[in-house]
Amino acid sequence: MSPMSSLNRRALLTGLGASAGVFAIGSPAVIGQAKPRVVVIGGGAGGGTAARYIAKDSAGALNVTLVEPSRQFVTCFHSNLVVGGYKQMADISHSYEKMAAANGITMAHDMAARIDRDRKVVMLAGGQALPYDRLVVSPGIDLRYDSVPGWGREHETAMPHAWKAGPQTTLLVNRLNAVPNGGVIVMIAPPNPYRCPPGPYERVSMFAHVLKKAGKDRCKIFIIDPKENFSKQALFQEGWDRHYPGMVEWLGPKIHEGVKSVDPKTGTVVTGFETYKDAALVNVIPAQFAGEIVRSAGLANASGYCPIDPASMRSTIDANIFIVGDASIAGDMPKSAFSANSQAKVAAMTVRGELTGSRVFPARYTNTCWSLINDDDAIKVGGQFEPRPDKITSTVPFVSQLRESADLRKQTQAENIGWYAGIVADIFT
Ligand SMILES: Cc1cc2nc3c(=O)[nH]c(=O)nc-3n(C[C@H](O)[C@H](O)[C@H](O)COP(=O)(O)OP(=O)(O)OC[C@H]3O[C@@H](n4cnc5c(N)ncnc54)[C@H](O)[C@@H]3O)c2cc1C
Known part of the structure; x- marks a missing residue:
C-alpha cells in the first residue's frame, strides 16, 4: 500500500x-x-x-x-x-x-x-x-454601528473607536495628543460580550498617563459604561486614584441612565444624567458581534x-x-x-x-489578560479552562490583588512584554 x-x-x-x-x-x-x-x-x-x-x-x-x-x-x-x-x-x-x-x-x-x-x-x-x-x-468581531444613537460608520473619524487596530489607532493617538489642558475626554464603553474585557479601562489608564506626562492634569476623562461592573474594576480604580487623582470618573448605568444621543459634529454626548459638550475626544466603543x-x-x-x-x-x-x-x-x-x-x-x-x-489529546485552554495602568504598574487576570458538556469552564482562576508591591507590579509588566513577544512568534514565524 x-x-x-x-x-x-x-x-x-x-x-x-x-x-x-x-x-x-x-x-x-x-x-x-x-x-x-x-x-x-x-x-x-x-x-x-x-x-x-x-x-x-x-x-x-x-x-x-x-x-x-x-x-x-x-x-x-x-x-x-x-x-x-x-x-x-x-x-x-x-x-x-x-x-x-x-x-x-x-x-x-x-x-x-x-x-x-x-x-x-x-x-x-x-x-x-x-x-x-x-x-x-x-x-x-464586527462593530455594531447602530448601537450608539447618533454615531455610525461615517463618524468613526470624528469619534474614533480604535477597536480594530491600524489607522484608527494612529487617529486616536493624534487626537489624544491634541487634547488641551482642561479638555474633556468621554469614552462610551461597550456592553458585554465584547473583545478584550479589560481593554477599555487599560485604554483610559493610557489616556491619563499621556495627559499627566504632558502636564495636562486639569483634564477629565468620563467613562459612560452600560455595564454595572467591569473586569479588574477595584484594581483599575485603585490605580486611577493613586496615579491620576481626580482625573478619571467611571459612571455606571444607574447613574448615567443610558446614552441618549451623540453629536459627532460638536463633540456632544447626551446621557440621561448629564450632557457633555465640546469634548476634546469622544472614544466610542460600540457593541459587537461575530x-x-x-x-x-x-x-x-x-x-x-x-x-x-x-x-x-x-x-x-x-x-x-x-x-x-x-x-x-x-x-x-x-x-x-x-x-x-x-x-x-x-x-x-x-x-x-x-x-x-x-x-x-483532551482539550486544555489557558488565558491571561495583562493591563498596564502606569509605568511598571501592571495587573493581570486569567486562569485555566476545561471543556465541560455545556461550556468551556474556568477551573483555576487568578487575579492580581489590591495593594501589591511595586516589584510585583513591575514583574507583571515584564510578563506582559514577554507574552507579546511569545505570541507573535507563535503566529508569525
Ligand atoms: C484595544 C485592545 C487591546 C487588546 N489587548 C489585548 C491584550 O492585551 N491581550 C489579549 O490577549 N487580547 C487583547 N485584545 C483582544 C484581541 O485583539 C482579540 O481578542 C484577538 O485579536 C481575537 O483574535 P481573532 O482571531 O478572533 O480576531 P482578529 O485577531 O481580529 O483577527 C481576525 C482577522 O480576520 C480577518 N477577516 C475578517 N473577516 C474576514 C473575511 N471575510 N475574509 C478574510 N479575512 C477576514 C481580519 O482581517 C483579521 O485579520 C485587545 C483588543 C483591543 C481592541
Missing part, C-alpha cells in the same frame, strides 16, 4: 470515528485527492495560529490556505501601549511572509465573501473558489456569536467547520488574543487528527 493511500484510509477512519455520534458527516472528500485541504479564514490571533499549527505539525501532509485581506496584521493587543506612548505602530505590525514560507502555507490575500457549506467551498471576493475538507474560521462571514453562513445564533463544541472548537452547526477566537461562544473564556491562540491550538490538533490520523 502506498503511503498516501494508507494516510487516506486512516484519515477516513479517524474522520468518521471522531465525529460519530455528534454529526453525520458525509463521505470525507479526502479519498482520491492528493492532499486533504484545510482553509483558514482570518489571519489574526486565532486564524494565524490555526494555520501555522496545522501546517507545521502536519509537515506537508495537508494543503493549508490562509485567507486574509491584509498583507500586514496590526495587533489590537498592545495597541493600548501605542496609545500610551510605550510602543510604536511598527512594533505591533507583522507580515505573513515568513510564516507562510517557513510552514508551507498558501496565502490568499483576499476577503472570503461566502462560505458554501453544502459544496464545502469558500468563495473569495476576487472570484476564486477554495474547496475544503475542513474549514477554520476566526474573523474576529465577523460577517460567519453570521452570513448561518454559523452564529441569536447572540450574534457562534456556538461551538467545548472539547474541540467545532461548530455545533456544521461539523466540517471550526470557529475560534472572538467569533466563538467560548464559555468562561474572555475574548482575547491569548484565548484565541489557545483555542486555535485545540482546533488545529483536532483537524490534524481527523485528516492525518495524528493523536488528539
Whole structure:
C-alpha cells in the first residue's frame, strides 16, 4: 500500500470515528485527492495560529490556505501601549511572509465573501473558489454601528473607536495628543460580550498617563459604561486614584441612565444624567458581534456569536467547520488574543487528527489578560479552562490583588512584554 493511500484510509477512519455520534458527516472528500485541504479564514490571533499549527505539525501532509485581506496584521493587543506612548505602530505590525514560507502555507490575500457549506467551498471576493475538507474560521468581531444613537460608520473619524487596530489607532493617538489642558475626554464603553474585557479601562489608564506626562492634569476623562461592573474594576480604580487623582470618573448605568444621543459634529454626548459638550475626544466603543462571514453562513445564533463544541472548537452547526477566537461562544473564556491562540491550538490538533490520523489529546485552554495602568504598574487576570458538556469552564482562576508591591507590579509588566513577544512568534514565524 502506498503511503498516501494508507494516510487516506486512516484519515477516513479517524474522520468518521471522531465525529460519530455528534454529526453525520458525509463521505470525507479526502479519498482520491492528493492532499486533504484545510482553509483558514482570518489571519489574526486565532486564524494565524490555526494555520501555522496545522501546517507545521502536519509537515506537508495537508494543503493549508490562509485567507486574509491584509498583507500586514496590526495587533489590537498592545495597541493600548501605542496609545500610551510605550510602543510604536511598527512594533505591533507583522507580515505573513515568513510564516507562510517557513510552514508551507498558501496565502490568499483576499476577503472570503461566502462560505458554501453544502459544496464545502469558500468563495473569495476576487472570484476564486477554495474547496475544503475542513474549514477554520476566526474573523474576529464586527462593530455594531447602530448601537450608539447618533454615531455610525461615517463618524468613526470624528469619534474614533480604535477597536480594530491600524489607522484608527494612529487617529486616536493624534487626537489624544491634541487634547488641551482642561479638555474633556468621554469614552462610551461597550456592553458585554465584547473583545478584550479589560481593554477599555487599560485604554483610559493610557489616556491619563499621556495627559499627566504632558502636564495636562486639569483634564477629565468620563467613562459612560452600560455595564454595572467591569473586569479588574477595584484594581483599575485603585490605580486611577493613586496615579491620576481626580482625573478619571467611571459612571455606571444607574447613574448615567443610558446614552441618549451623540453629536459627532460638536463633540456632544447626551446621557440621561448629564450632557457633555465640546469634548476634546469622544472614544466610542460600540457593541459587537461575530465577523460577517460567519453570521452570513448561518454559523452564529441569536447572540450574534457562534456556538461551538467545548472539547474541540467545532461548530455545533456544521461539523466540517471550526470557529475560534472572538467569533466563538467560548464559555468562561474572555475574548482575547491569548484565548484565541489557545483555542486555535485545540482546533488545529483536532483537524490534524481527523485528516492525518495524528493523536488528539483532551482539550486544555489557558488565558491571561495583562493591563498596564502606569509605568511598571501592571495587573493581570486569567486562569485555566476545561471543556465541560455545556461550556468551556474556568477551573483555576487568578487575579492580581489590591495593594501589591511595586516589584510585583513591575514583574507583571515584564510578563506582559514577554507574552507579546511569545505570541507573535507563535503566529508569525
Ligand atoms: C484595544 C485592545 C487591546 C487588546 N489587548 C489585548 C491584550 O492585551 N491581550 C489579549 O490577549 N487580547 C487583547 N485584545 C483582544 C484581541 O485583539 C482579540 O481578542 C484577538 O485579536 C481575537 O483574535 P481573532 O482571531 O478572533 O480576531 P482578529 O485577531 O481580529 O483577527 C481576525 C482577522 O480576520 C480577518 N477577516 C475578517 N473577516 C474576514 C473575511 N471575510 N475574509 C478574510 N479575512 C477576514 C481580519 O482581517 C483579521 O485579520 C485587545 C483588543 C483591543 C481592541
